[in-house]
Every structure is written in C-alpha cells, then in structure tokens.
Amino acid sequence: MKDMKQLAQPGEYTLGDLMTVAAAREVRDNEVVFAGTGMPMIAIMLAQRTHAPHLKLIFEAGTLDGRPRELPTSVGDPRCEVGASVASGLYEPSASPRGVTWTWGFSGGRKWMNTAM
Amino acid sequence: MTSRSKRISLSEAAEIIKDGTLLTFSGFTIWRRPCALVYELIRQKRRHLHLIEVNSGPHSEFLIGAGCVDVWESCWIGHELYGKYGANLARRVRQKEIIYEDYSHAEMAFRFQAAAAGMPFMATQTSLGTDIHNPDYDMLGRAGLRNGKNPKIPRKKYHIVDDPFFGDGRQVLVPAAKVDVAVLAVQQVGDEGTVRIAGQFFTDPEVARAADITIVIAEEIVPEEYLRHESHLNKIPSFQVDYIVECPWCAHPTGMFRFYDVDGEFLRNFYTQTRSQEGFNEFAKEWIFGLNHDGYLNKLGVPRLARLKANTVLNYSTRVERGRK
Numbered sequence: 001m002k003d004m005k006q007l008a009q010p011g012e013y014t015l016g017d018l019m020t021v022a023a024a025r026e027v028r029d030n031e032v033v034f035a036g037t038g039m040p041m042i043a044i045m046l047a048q049r050t051h052a053p054h055l056k057l058i059f060e061a062g063t064l065d066g067r068p069r070e071l072p073t074s075v076g077d078p079r080c081e082v083g084a085s086v087a088s089g090l091y092e093p094s095a096s097p098r099g100v101t102w103t104w105g106f107s108g109g110r111k112w113m114n115t116a117m
Numbered sequence: 118m119t120s121r122s123k124r125i126s127l128s129e130a131a132e133i134i135k136d137g138t139l140l141t142f143s144g145f146t147i148w149r150r151p152c153a154l155v156y157e158l159i160r161q162k163r164r165h166l167h168l169i170e171v172n173s174g175p176h177s178e179f180l181i182g183a184g185c186v187d188v189w190e191s192c193w194i195g196h197e198l199y200g201k202y203g204a205n206l207a208r209r210v211r212q213k214e215i216i217y218e219d220y221s222h223a224e225m226a227f228r229f230q231a232a233a234a235g236m237p238f239m240a241t242q243t244s245l246g247t248d249i250h251n252p253d254y255d256m257l258g259r260a261g262l263r264n265g266k267n268p269k270i271p272r273k274k275y276h277i278v279d280d281p282f283f284g285d286g287r288q289v290l291v292p293a294a295k296v297d298v299a300v301l302a303v304q305q306v307g308d309e310g311t312v313r314i315a316g317q318f319f320t321d322p323e324v325a326r327a328a329d330i331t332i333v334i335a336e337e338i339v340p341e342e343y344l345r346h347e348s349h350l351n352k353i354p355s356f357q358v359d360y361i362v363e364c365p366w367c368a369h370p371t372g373m374f375r376f377y378d379v380d381g382e383f384l385r386n387f388y389t390q391t392r393s394q395e396g397f398n399e400f401a402k403e404w405i406f407g408l409n410h411d412g413y414l415n416k417l418g419v420p421r422l423a424r425l426k427a428n429t430v431l432n433y434s435t436r437v438e439r440g441r442k
Contacts, residue, residue: 037197060222061145062317069431073381073439074197076148078374078432081316089318090145090171091230094223094243 020046023106032056033104034093037074040106045071062088123310123361127410130332130362131157134298137165137187139269141229141294141328142176143301144371145319147197147379150176151302151334153367156405156413159183169294171225171320173203175371175384179405181205181215182397188257190218190294192225198439199381200388205397218256218274219249224291229320232293232327238276240288250275250289269295299328301353302368304376306333307341310358313351316374316432325353330360336376338363366414366422377425378434380417 008017016039023043027033029052035044041059045068048055056065059075067083081087131154134140144150155176158166165187168177173194180186182205194203209215220228227239248254255274257263263272271292280288301321305313312333314321325331333353338361344351367373370380370387391397408416428435 061148062319073379074146074148076145076317076319078316078372078378078427081374081432087317089322090222090226090320091323094226 019043024050027052027055027104030054030056031104032058033106034058034060035105036060036107037072041072041075043106056085058093060090060093062090062092064088064092122308123359124308124338125360125362127153127157127334127362127364128161130154130300130334130360131161131163133330133332133360134158134163134166134300136163137167138163139167139169139295139297141168141170141296141299141324143299143303143319143321143324144174144368145317146172146174146193146195147199147371147384148174148317149302149319149321149368149373150174150371151300151367152176152179152369152371153302153364153410153413154300154332154334154362155179156408156410158185159401159405169296171229172222175387178203178205178387178391181209182391182394183401183405184214186215188216188218188262190220190257192220192222196384196388197379199379199384204388204392208392208394216256216260216262219254220244220291221247221249224249224275224289225294226320226323228291228294229323229327231291232295233323234326236293238290238292240278240280240290242286242288245287245289250277269297294327296324296328298330298332299324301325301331301333302335302371302373303333304336304373305339305344306335306358306361307344307355308338308361309341310353310355310361311341311344311348311351312353312358313344314353318352322352325357331358332360332362333358334362334364334367336363336365336367336373364410366410369414369417369422369425372433373427375427375429375432377422377427378437380421380425381437381439 020043024046027047035041059080061076063080063084065085066080068079069082072079163185166185167188169190173191194206221244223243227241231239276290278288304315370383372379390400424436427433
C-alpha cells in the first residue's frame with residue numbers, strides 16, 4: 001500500500017476524475033475496448049499508461065488497436081492513428097460482432113445523439 | 118468513362134450540385150469535410166438540398182444555417198469539443214424549417230455499405246430497442262416523402278425481420294443510402310481520378326460508390342503514375358470518380374490528416390456566434406459572401422494557417438492550441 005499522503009485526497013479531485021479512474025481500473029491488459037470521445041478516451045489512455053499497455057483500443061471512426069501519444073480531440077483525430085494496428089473506416093469498428101470482439105464498450109454522455117452502436 | 122479531363126474549378130463543381138440534390142460528403146465530424154465547396158454552394162444560393170450522411174459537422178451547419186437544406190438524415194451533428202451540438206440544425210428543427218431523420222452511427226455506416234454494394238438494405242442488430250425505431254419518429258414518412266415519387270427515398274425507414282438463417286433473433290433492415298452526388302475532401306487525387314487517402318478513410322470509399330456523381334476535392338492533384346506505383350495505398354479507383362478539383366486547404370476549418378489540424382478557434386467562434394440566425398447571417402457575410410477561396414485564405418492569414426500545418430511525421434499540428442487549460 002502506498003503512503004496515503006501520496007494519493008489524492010477528497011477535495012483534490014472531481015467526480016469526473018473519480019469516474020475516469022474507476023473506468024480505467026475496470027479494464028485489464030489485452031482486453032478489447034470500444035471507447036468514445038471525451039471521458040472514455042481519457043479512461044482508456046490512463047489504463048494504457050498504467051496497468052494495461054496492450055489494451056486493444058477501438059475508436060468508432062476507424063482506428064483499431066491504437067496507442068495515441070496524446071489525447072485526441074475526437075475519435076476522428078490523426079492522434080488516434082498513432083501506433084495503431086490498422087487505420088480503417090467507419091464500417092470496420094461498427095461491423096465487429098458484439099460480445100465476440102469487444103470486451104468493453106465505454107461511451108460518454110456528451111455524445112447524446114444516436115451514437116448507440 | 119472517356120479520356121476527357123476530369124479537372125474542373127470549385128465553382129464548376131458547385132454548379133453540378135443542383136437544387137434538390139441528395140448530397141453526401143467525405144470525412145467524419147470535424148475531419149476532412151469539403152468546406153471550400155460548401156461555401157461555394159452557399160454563395161451560389163443552392164436550395165432544397167437533401168443531406169444524407171454519417172456523423173455530421175461544421176460543413177452541414179454552414180449549409181443548414183444558410184437555408185440551403187430541406188432534409189437532413191444522419192446520426193449526429195456538432196463540432197466535437199469546440200461546440201457541443203449543431204445549433205443551426207437545432208434552431209431550424211425548432212422552427213419546423215427542416216425535416217430531420219435519425220439513424221444510429223452504425224446504421225448510417227451500414228446504409229452506405231449497402232448502397233456501395235448495390236444492395237437494397239443491410240441487416241443489423243444495432244439500436245434494437247431504441248426510439249430510433251419508434252414509428253412516430255419516421256419523419257420522412259410523416260412528411261409524406263416515402264410515397265415512391267423520389268426513387269432514392271426508401272418507402273420505409275427500417276424493417277424488422279427474424280433471422281431466417283441462424284435463428285439469431287430480430288434483425289433491423291436499414292435501407293441503402295442512395296445519393297445523387299458525393300463530395301470528398303482528400304489529400305491526393307491522380308489526374309485520372311485515383312484517390313489516395315492518408316489516415317482513417319471513414320466512409321469515403323462507400324460514399325464514392327453510393328453516389329451517381331463523385332466529385333473529389335484534393336489538396337493536390339498528382340501524376341496518376343505516381344499513385345499507380347503503389348496501388349495498395351489507394352482507396353478509390355479512377356473510374357469511380359467523375360470530377361476532380363485541386364484546392365489547398367479545402368477542408369478548413371476541419372482537419373486534414375498529414376496536411377493541417379482542425380481550426381478549433383474558428384469552430385468555437387462559429388458555434389458561439391451562430392446560435393441565432395442573425396449571428397449566422399453576420400458570420401456568412403464576413404466569411405462566405407464576397408470572398409472566393411483565395412480571399413478566404415487571405416483573410417485567415419499565413420501565421421494562422423502555419424500554426425495549423427501538420428507535423429509531417431505525426432500527421433497533426435504540434436503547435437495548435439486545443440481546448441483550454
């Protein structure tokens with residue numbers, strides 16, 4: 001156990017920070033995760049930088065198993081393509097059989113219009 | 118296709134898109150949208166357009182704000198982190214000045230996949246159980262547009278069947294997205310029409326095949342032999358492209374992988390300014406009317422464009438400011 005003084009104390013983080021860290025802790029290394037723009041993207045990149053460096057990150061705009069160096073503006077950003085196994089189109093991520101290919105799907109409330117897959 | 122030159126100007130390209138055209142675009146949200154041509158359509162006062170597209174963005178907000186659009190079919194519109202939603206679409210929906218039809222993101226991708234393959238529909242389980250399939254929200258049907266008069270408008274919004282092959286339950290059949298014209302903004306096109314797209318290609322190959330006429334606006338027109346030397350890197354064959362236009366910065370204020378980043382400041386200002394129609398009219402007066410593409414770039418200025426210019430190794434700008442700290 002780390003020294004408690006090194007950890008963030010209540011009041012030093014927001015509810016959004018807490019949700020992001022909680023989401024990041026749900027995923028394990030090598031799992032396939034479909035993540036949306038915003039908080040899900042931050043959670044997954046946190047997981048990639050901590051306990052899940054081989055996590056397979058899928059963005060709906062077409063990057064498969066990307067390892068972005070910096071936070072993308074959205075899923076269509078060239079920043080998503082850095083380190084990707086494949087850069088493709090919208091059809092490829094949409095057409096992945098659910099329950100077979102993905103272990104997790106994280107979507108933020110910000111994308112409020114019909115991005116339900 | 119004959120050996121005639123496919124090369125035309127931006128204003129000639131806009132003239133091909135007549136009033137009432139069913140129109141779609143390359144790209145995704147704030148990436149690789151053909152904004153230079155969209156501005157030209159607004160200058161030419163095009164009317165009654167029927168847009169049908171995957172996740173929309175600033176280009177359609179421009180057209181909708183300018184009153185060019187009667188029908189919008191898509192799954193999302195906005196400016197990503199630079200503006201939460203499409204304020205111009207929202208205003209015109211509230212005022213009943215536009216018909217909007219909702220599908221999901223995956224459904225729209227499948228609809229273009231069907232049209233690209235010449236199939237009448239695709240089967241999917243996405244969005245089952247959501248209000249997208251509520252018959253009350255069949256907006257084209259409610260407007261009486263599913264009467265077969267326009268052969269490209271499907272007679273139903275969707276159709277649900279049981280899987281006859283594997284017994285895998287209910288399936289939604291979504292109709293092909295048949296369009297008159299697709300306009301693409303890409304990095305490179307050959308002088309015979311071969312398209313090379315760098316980075317994510319979104320639904321560009323599908324929309325090019327789905328349309329009767331495909332117009333490609335490119336950052337640069339390059340020798341066809343160059344693209345044919347490594348044909349595995351090309352995404353759309355020459356014969357699926359009818360017209361080509363060379364137009365640097367054609368996607369601004371949206372981003373172009375390897376060429377330039379999104380102009381977030383421009384989009385944030387647009388989103389803030391055009392919440393009202395008066396605001397949109399002021400924006401259009403300043404940035405669209407009375408300018409051609411060169412005038413537009415001149416108004417943006419070299420330092421601003423230089424900040425947006427992509428790092429050629431990383432494919433995005435390392436100097437542009439994103440978000441707020």
